[in-house]
Amino acid sequence: MSVLEVKNLQKSFDELEVLKDIDFSLEKGETVAIIGSSGSGKTTLLRCINFLERPNGGQMLVNGNVIFDAADPSTQKESEIRKKRLHFGLVFQSFNLFPQYTALQNVKLASELLVREQKDYKKNKKAILAEIDRQARENLTQMGLADKMDYYPHQLSGGQQQRVAIARALALSPDVLCFDEPTSALDPELTGEVLKVIKGLADKRTTMIIVTHEMAFARAVADRVIFMDGGVIVEQGAPEDVLGNPREERTKQFLARYSEE
Amino acid sequence: MSFSIITSRLLESFAINGEIFLVTLALGLPLGLVIAFGSMSSFKPLSWLTKTFVWIIRGTPLMLQVIIVFYGPGLIWGGEFMGRIEATMAAFAVNYACYFSEIYRGGIEGIATGQGEAGQVLGMTKSQIFFKVTLLQVIKRIVPPMGNEIITLVKDTSLARVIANKEIIMMAQEYTSKGLIWPLFYTAVFFLVASGVLTLLLGWLEKKLSYFK
Numbered sequence: 001m002s003v004l005e006v007k008n009l010q011k012s013f014d015e016l017e018v019l020k021d022i023d024f025s026l027e028k029g030e031t032v033a034i035i036g037s038s039g040s041g042k043t044t045l046l047r048c049i050n051f052l053e054r055p056n057g058g059q060m061l062v063n064g065n066v067i068f069d070a071a072d073p074s075t076q077k078e079s080e081i082r083k084k085r086l087h088f089g090l091v092f093q094s095f096n097l098f099p100q101y102t103a104l105q106n107v108k109l110a111s112e113l114l115v116r117e118q119k120d121y122k123k124n125k126k127a128i129l130a131e132i133d134r135q136a137r138e139n140l141t142q143m144g145l146a147d148k149m150d151y152y153p154h155q156l157s158g159g160q161q162q163r164v165a166i167a168r169a170l171a172l173s174p175d176v177l178c179f180d181e182p183t184s185a186l187d188p189e190l191t192g193e194v195l196k197v198i199k200g201l202a203d204k205r206t207t208m209i210i211v212t213h214e215m216a217f218a219r220a221v222a223d224r225v226i227f228m229d230g231g232v233i234v235e236q237g238a239p240e241d242v243l244g245n246p247r248e249e250r251t252k253q254f255l256a257r258y259s260e261e
Numbered sequence: 262m263s264f265s266i267i268t269s270r271l272l273e274s275f276a277i278n279g280e281i282f283l284v285t286l287a288l289g290l291p292l293g294l295v296i297a298f299g300s301m302s303s304f305k306p307l308s309w310l311t312k313t314f315v316w317i318i319r320g321t322p323l324m325l326q327v328i329i330v331f332y333g334p335g336l337i338w339g340g341e342f343m344g345r346i347e348a349t350m351a352a353f354a355v356n357y358a359c360y361f362s363e364i365y366r367g368g369i370e371g372i373a374t375g376q377g378e379a380g381q382v383l384g385m386t387k388s389q390i391f392f393k394v395t396l397l398q399v400i401k402r403i404v405p406p407m408g409n410e411i412i413t414l415v416k417d418t419s420l421a422r423v424i425a426n427k428e429i430i431m432m433a434q435e436y437t438s439k440g441l442i443w444p445l446f447y448t449a450v451f452f453l454v455a456s457g458v459l460t461l462l463l464g465w466l467e468k469k470l471s472y473f474k
Contacts, residue, residue, distance in 0.1 A: 050382050051381075051382075052378055052381065052382070082381075082384055082385075082386065083384070085381065085382055085384050086384045088382070089382065090382040092375060092378070092379065094373075094375055096373070096375035096376060096378065096379035097379075098376065098379070098394055099398065099473045099474055100397045100398060100401075100472075100473045109383075109393065110380075110383035110384060110385060113385060113389050113393065114384060152472065152473050152474075153473075153474075154473060154474035168383070169382075169383075172383065172384065
């Protein structure tokens with residue numbers, strides 16, 4: 001069964017149709033890279049999946065359960081959307097770390113707030129918080145930030161900030177981890193360290209959707225590449241096919257423009 | 262008349278300035294937040310009404326507002342509604358709340374939407390996002406402009422004499438009318454000390470919040 005299924009997803013902003021009938025699914029442990037020019041709808045798709053935008057049509061299923069159906073208002077209750085978001089993690093282009101918290105606090109904050117809703121929280125508070133702390137330190141260490149845990153975001157480089165953001169998204173163990181152009185806001189010499197940790201996650205079979213402009217990276221890390229243009233999925237398949245031997249004219253044009261650069 | 266007697270008289274009347282100052286802050290700071298949320302409301306009639314109110318209050322002299330609050334109700338309905346000091350405090354609190362509201366609004370709107378979205382995708386509730394993520398960032402941003410308003414408020418309290426509250430300048434003017442001019446100049450020292458202490462306090466707060474950017 002697919003971890004995520006997106007069916008006929010549509011999204012318009014006023015008159016502008018940004019997503020037209022998007023269909024795709026994601027298997028557990030799979031890494032999908034979404035490529036396409038700006039305005040193709042790939043970021044909007046990611047924002048819809050994370051409930052930051054509300055689609056005008058279509059369905060989303062997680063592990064076979066309908067979590068969103070545009071035709072069924074009972075799937076769109078504000079109170080439940082908050083829980084449903086936890087199926088997904090999102091790493092933003094601009095990191096969006098909380099500036100008043102250290103790297104470690106950034107990673108721990110959401111978990112610490114979430115466990116307050118557990119029934120046994122009061123009784124086992126100490127043990128629960130200690131476990132969150134241990135987990136957060138482990139995550140940051142994995143991101144190569146063992147010596148930066150107590151630094152505030154403004155004391156870190158862009159690449160380090162983005163790695164904290166990845167650790168923060170992982171802290172809640174989402175079913176699907178989404179990346180919205182994770183290296184676009186970074187200086188070229190810093191993209192490598194971020195791409196490396198994402199590659200590491202892919203090697204550990206973390207289920208991921210990565211919106212990216214880095215073609216070489218998509219080829220190296222993705223199990224499948226989706227090319228979007230004008231709000232539709234034009235072509236998808238193995239990276240070597242879509243990037244190396246595209247069938248569709250629009251894909252060829254897009255890739256040709258990239259290789260010129 | 263001796264220096265020490267005049268000093269203690271002036272100090273007594275400066276307590277009125279202090280009261281007006283404290284009550285204006287205590288009422289105006291929370292009221293300002295309410296007005297700020299009103300003017301940011303997506304419900305158009307409410308935001309329109311709030312913005313008009315803010316425009317009227319900020320567009321007319323505080324001195325006039327004090328007079329209107331004190332005499333207005335009596336002229337319309339007859340009788341006396343509020344004491345002089347209460348009317349002064351009410352007018353000050355509303356006036357300053359309007360200035361504060363604009364500062365709050367700038368502070369809140371200036372926080373990048375990405376902060377709220379980051380909280381949302383981490384499963385935080387709206388109130389958790391406000392209190393755990395946004396609030397401290399807003400406070401950091403508004404301390405400097407708030408500081409300006411608060412220093413201005415210290416000096417504005419002397420407007421209370423327009424409806425015969427016996428604040429420090431009114432007190433000093435009584436000496437002037439008896440031919441003694443220096444107590445009036447001397448009041449400057451009181452204002453300088455008060456605003457000096459506040460400047461230090463605000464500077465300390467700004468420094469406290471400088472650990473993040």
